[in-house]
Amino acid sequence: MSTSPVSIAIIGAGGVGKCFLSQLQALAARRPNPKLSLVYISTSKKALFKSDYSAIPIDSAVQELSAASTAPLALPKVIEYLAAAPSKVVLVDNTSSQDVADSYPAFLRSGISIVTPNKKAFSGSYQLWQDIFNAASTSGAKVYHESSVGAGLPVISTLKDLVDTGDEVTKIEGVFSGTMSFLFNSFAPLEGSGGKWSAEVKKAKELGYTEPDPRDDLNGLDVARKLTILARLAGLPVESPTSFPVQSLIPQALESVASGDEFLQRLPEFDSEMESVKTTAEKEGKVVRFVGSIDVATKSVKVGLEKFDRSHPIAALKGSDNIISFYTKRYGSNPLIVQGAGAGGDVTAMGVTSDLLKVLSQI
Amino acid sequence: MSTSPVSIAIIGAGGVGKCFLSQLQALAARRPNPKLSLVYISTSKKALFKSDYSAIPIDSAVQELSAASTAPLALPKVIEYLAAAPSKVVLVDNTSSQDVADSYPAFLRSGISIVTPNKKAFSGSYQLWQDIFNAASTSGAKVYHESSVGAGLPVISTLKDLVDTGDEVTKIEGVFSGTMSFLFNSFAPLEGSGGKWSAEVKKAKELGYTEPDPRDDLNGLDVARKLTILARLAGLPVESPTSFPVQSLIPQALESVASGDEFLQRLPEFDSEMESVKTTAEKEGKVVRFVGSIDVATKSVKVGLEKFDRSHPIAALKGSDNIISFYTKRYGSNPLIVQGAGAGGDVTAMGVTSDLLKVLSQI
Numbered sequence: 001m002s003t004s005p006v007s008i009a010i011i012g013a014g015g016v017g018k019c020f021l022s023q024l025q026a027l028a029a030r031r032p033n034p035k036l037s038l039v040y041i042s043t044s045k046k047a048l049f050k051s052d053y054s055a056i057p058i059d060s061a062v063q064e065l066s067a068a069s070t071a072p073l074a075l076p077k078v079i080e081y082l083a084a085a086p087s088k089v090v091l092v093d094n095t096s097s098q099d100v101a102d103s104y105p106a107f108l109r110s111g112i113s114i115v116t117p118n119k120k121a122f123s124g125s126y127q128l129w130q131d132i133f134n135a136a137s138t139s140g141a142k143v144y145h146e147s148s149v150g151a152g153l154p155v156i157s158t159l160k161d162l163v164d165t166g167d168e169v170t171k172i173e174g175v176f177s178g179t180m181s182f183l184f185n186s187f188a189p190l191e192g193s194g195g196k197w198s199a200e201v202k203k204a205k206e207l208g209y210t211e212p213d214p215r216d217d218l219n220g221l222d223v224a225r226k227l228t229i230l231a232r233l234a235g236l237p238v239e240s241p242t243s244f245p246v247q248s249l250i251p252q253a254l255e256s257v258a259s260g261d262e263f264l265q266r267l268p269e270f271d272s273e274m275e276s277v278k279t280t281a282e283k284e285g286k287v288v289r290f291v292g293s294i295d296v297a298t299k300s301v302k303v304g305l306e307k308f309d310r311s312h313p314i315a316a317l318k319g320s321d322n323i324i325s326f327y328t329k330r331y332g333s334n335p336l337i338v339q340g341a342g343a344g345g346d347v348t349a350m351g352v353t354s355d356l357l358k359v360l361s362q363i
Numbered sequence: 364m365s366t367s368p369v370s371i372a373i374i375g376a377g378g379v380g381k382c383f384l385s386q387l388q389a390l391a392a393r394r395p396n397p398k399l400s401l402v403y404i405s406t407s408k409k410a411l412f413k414s415d416y417s418a419i420p421i422d423s424a425v426q427e428l429s430a431a432s433t434a435p436l437a438l439p440k441v442i443e444y445l446a447a448a449p450s451k452v453v454l455v456d457n458t459s460s461q462d463v464a465d466s467y468p469a470f471l472r473s474g475i476s477i478v479t480p481n482k483k484a485f486s487g488s489y490q491l492w493q494d495i496f497n498a499a500s501t502s503g504a505k506v507y508h509e510s511s512v513g514a515g516l517p518v519i520s521t522l523k524d525l526v527d528t529g530d531e532v533t534k535i536e537g538v539f540s541g542t543m544s545f546l547f548n549s550f551a552p553l554e555g556s557g558g559k560w561s562a563e564v565k566k567a568k569e570l571g572y573t574e575p576d577p578r579d580d581l582n583g584l585d586v587a588r589k590l591t592i593l594a595r596l597a598g599l600p601v602e603s604p605t606s607f608p609v610q611s612l613i614p615q616a617l618e619s620v621a622s623g624d625e626f627l628q629r630l631p632e633f634d635s636e637m638e639s640v641k642t643t644a645e646k647e648g649k650v651v652r653f654v655g656s657i658d659v660a661t662k663s664v665k666v667g668l669e670k671f672d673r674s675h676p677i678a679a680l681k682g683s684d685n686i687i688s689f690y691t692k693r694y695g696s697n698p699l700i701v702q703g704a705g706a707g708g709d710v711t712a713m714g715v716t717s718d719l720l721k722v723l724s725q726i
Contacts (some may be wrong), residue, residue: 026529033668153699154517154524159716161517168617190674311553316679319697326703330710334682336516336703346693361725 006360007053007085009040009078009112012094015064016117016147019085019349020094025058027353034360039085041065042072044097049073053085075103088363090356093118094349108135108143108258113363115355117147117348122232123225123241129232135240141360146352149176149226150322150342155250158338159233159326166328169234173293178343179217179291182209185317187280188287190310191355197274198267205264207322213260218249222291223303231301247304249274249284249290251296281307287315313337369723370416370448372403372475373443375457376425379480379510382712383457388421390716397723401710402448404428405435407458410579412436414635416448438466446473451726453719457712465491471498471506476726478718480711485595486588489602492595504709505722510714511540513685513705521701522596522689531692536656539589541683541706542580543653548680549643551650553673560637561630568627572683576623583614583653586666590655594664597657601664610667612637612653613707650678676700690705 008024010017026035037055041048046068048056050225057065073081082089093100093109093116101121104114105128120128122145136143149155162169175181187200194200201218204210210217225239232236238244248255254263281288286307291314294301307314319325322342325335341347371387391399400418404411409431411419418573419427436444445452445496454470456463456479464484467477485492487506490674498643499506525532525581538544557563564581571722587604594601601607611618614633618625640688644651654677657664671678681687685705688698704710 015638019448023529025602030529147671150522152528152693154521154701157520161515161713161720164720165515165713165716166386166393167713311679313676313702316674316676321697330515330707331704334684334704338517338699338701339676340699341694341697344693348606350524350693351529353528357524357527 004085005037006363007037007039007082007087007089008092008356009082010038010061010092010094011042011072011078011100012315013041013043013065014094016347016348016352017094018062019339019345020092020352021058024356027357029089037087039089040078042078044072044095047072048069048087048206048293049081050258066331073329075099076106078104079103079110079112082112084109090115090363092116092352092356092360093121094122094352098124104128105131105135106144108132108141109139111139111141113142113359115144115352115359117145117352118150118230119148119222119225121145122148123228126232126237140319142180142362144355144358145229145357147348149229150324150338151344152347152354153324153338153342153348154338155232155323155324155338156229159230160334162326162328162330162336163233163235167331169296169326170329171293171295171327171335172230172324173236173291173314173327173335175289175314175317175322176223176292176324176342177217177290178322179204179209179211179214180205180223180342181317181322181342182285182320184289185186185319187274188281188289190287194278196268196271198271201267202264205260213263215250215254215260215263220246220248221304222327223290223292227294227303228342229300231294234296236294236296236299236301242302245304246302249305252338285310289317313339368398368450369726370402370445370450370452371719372401372452373401373455373457374405374435374441374443374460376404376406376428376464377457378708379711379715380457381425382489382708383455383715384421384424384441386712387719390720391421400450402452402692403441403445405441407435407460408516409424409433410435410570412444419615430452438462439469441465442469442475442709445470445475452476453478453722453726455715455719456481456484457715459483461487467491467506468494470496471495471504472502474502474504476722478507478715478722480508480514482511482585482588482592484508486591486604487513488676489595489600495503505625505725507718507721508592509718510711512592513687513701514707515713515717516685516687516701516703518687518701519592519596521699522593525689525691525693525699526596526598530694531606532655532659532689533692534658534690534698535593535597535687536654536677536690536698537687538680538685538686539586539655539705540580541655541685542567542572542574542577544680544685544705545683547571547650547652548682549646551652553650553678558633559634561627561634564630565571565627568623576626577614578617578623578626583609583611583666583726586653586655590657590664590666594657597659599659599662599664600658607664608667609665610653612668640668646683648673652677676702
């Protein structure tokens with residue numbers, strides 16, 4: 001690890017962003033080398049930075065930012081500003097912005113490394129994916145995105161290690177959404193009978209486990225984005241998260257209702273459909289779960305409801321945990337499994353912070 | 364990643380060593396940069412190396428080695444030879460030798476990085492542990508040992524990421540021995556009643572799941588070594604693998620019988636003891652498993668038999684899989700779990716190869 005100072009630029013100071021700042025502060029206090037200097041931080045409305053790249057105090061950055069009146073720089077200007085910094089630079093993108101993601105190739109071409117939980121960059125068009133990794137490969141800048149799948153769980157790093165050491169990944173299967181995990185572990189539990197589908201969705205929303213409009217979870221797109229990332233890492237040139245079958249759990253009649261609240265009000269009309277899915281599985285001695293799977297040999301990627309034996313690790317999942325099973329040639333019939341919380345500010349930020357440490361050890 | 368060539372030295376060409384060589388060959392073919400040059404390879408009896416450091420062909424190294432008549436260099440001479448190499452050097456120690464392990468500080472002080480599955484280096488005296496990491500920190504040489512616990516499973520890297528990003532690890536618990544996993548999954552399975560203890564030990568030996576003398580698994584020392592490594596990474600200065608309670612499954616009367624065969628012959632005399640352990644657990648609706656656990660707050664490390672609810676992930680383990688649960692402040696009541704094959708040449712070599720890739724990206 002070089003001991004020259006490294007400049008850190010952060011875009012995004014929401015839930016994950018705040019947790020990351022707190023981890024960054026602890027890290028800077030614990031590890032004096034290399035000296036980390038925060039030179040830019042912005043939200044969609046405001047930014048903090050100095051023309052002489054002097055360091056912004058990490059502990060008061062969020063407060064200073066909320067008191068600031070400077071608008072954020074346009075992304076090409078951010079790149080220009082950071083490329084001219086007197087030290088190496090790591091961009092931490094804590095947004096879920098497609099615009100920021102679309103600028104990754106330009107950041108990387110300018111030698112700026114990137115760590116991020118932003119799924120959009122890696123699950124958008126395959127062209128963007130190629131542009132990102134080609135730019136990194138040409139400039140030598142690094143790009144890490146552990147938290148784009150399963151938050152801080154070692155999912156991306158494990159898959160990369162399998163591939164890079166020459167193992168043959170045959171299948172990846174799992175529960176990739178904390179929301180879907182919670183919903184199905186409550187709706188179709190191993191013990192007891194579970195509540196009505198609409199009631200479980202309502203409860204999940206009240207507990208903060210869903211997006212403000214629960215349809216943004218139930219449409220399956222979040223899971224499809226994660227599958228796209230993993231499939232590409234496993235070698236499949238998946239065109240986009242809508243280029244393979246994704247089962248939406250939004251009843252067609254409710255797709256276009258005006259609000260999430262109206263959706264929740266009318267959802268009970270469709271409880272019998274989900275109830276029948278549940279009882280069909282029960283009659284086979286199984287439980288229903290919302291999973292994603294990638295079959296590498298047949299190049300098939302899909303997202304939707306599947307039935308699992310009650311002894312299957314996917315059936316036994318608890319709370320809002322994720323589980324990801326890697327079937328490979330080396331691991332044979334028993335997969336390598338990673339399991340645990342796959343959402344939440346602290347564990348998502350942890351993936352970003354550990355990615356930052358990996359970049360710092362290499363630049 | 365630097366593009367200057369890197370010299371590789373390998374000690375050990377047994378099961379893991381051969382699998383590693385095959386992965387190294389595939390790696391060198393797939394990734395031309397940095398150029399990897401095998402400059403030294405040895406077993407306990409023989410060695411291959413040239414005074415001008417010219418490359419040994421990786422694909423024929425094992426054959427050439429068996430035809431060779433050169434004795435291996437003494438370890439101080441190996442260090443001298445490698446320290447004078449014209450490029451950076453990584454030592455791959457694929458032995459389980461205490462002597463090689465004891466030389467790690469000297470290798471590292473000479474700027475030679477190390478990747479290894481050798482548990483002895485990290486589970487011997489706490490002084491050796493400190494010497495190793497102090498030497499690495501002073502010289503900047505790297506030392507990675509993922510496969511010292513759970514073979515290629517992401518155990519060490521996950522624990523390091525948790526600690527390095529500032530999470531507070533409260534407890535680590537799991538099944539750390541493929542042999543013990545197989546024995547208890549067969550002896551006290553979730554479904555059915557399982558065989559007699561002595562019959563399961565005999566079967567495990569016949570299937571190649573035990574050491575030549577099964578007592579080398581049943582004494583618990585292998586698990587104690589792994590616990591020592593994880594406890595130290597979690598911040599506990601554990602003095603040695605015999606400085607905490609380790610339950611041996613060798614009946615006292617059989618500790619000193621002359622051979623593994625005699626041990627197996629007499630083991631049935633003690634079946635009733637293990638049977639009573641099993642039925643006691645069954646009466647509580649539980650199953651018995653051989654586990655290791657680390658409670659960080661109370662600084663308590665222990666290895667032995669424990670009872671688990673039938674719905675516990677440890678109870679549901681299959682085949683000879685390992686499972687490791689990390690309980691941390693950030694992950695709360697549901698631990699981060701890693702599970703899968705924790706032994707075998709290919710998956711052990713995979714951990715070594717992925718460690719090598721990490722070192723190559725940093726030197």
